[in-house]
Amino acid sequence: MLKKVRGKPVNNCFTLMAAAPDFNAPAYHNATQTTASLNAFHGQWLILFFYMSDFSFV
Known part of the structure; x- marks a missing residue:
């Protein structure tokens, strides 16, 4: 079952x-x-990093 x-x-x-x-x-x-959009980086290499445990700056 999907979340x-x-x-x-x-x-x-x-x-x-x-x-x-x-x-x-x-x-x-x-x-x-601001608002981040994946479409803004179309055609470029990109690393996505998500840390959802808390809102401290990494």
Whole structure:
């Protein structure tokens, strides 16, 4: 059974070398709150890092 995040079913598995689904998420960059979008990095190499246990700065 898939978990639901914000009312949408999600699969916790990923596949190496597969394209990540597009998303928009709140982000903190250069001392301001902004929105991060995967589409903004289209055609570029990108490493996605998520740490959801707490909101401390890594």
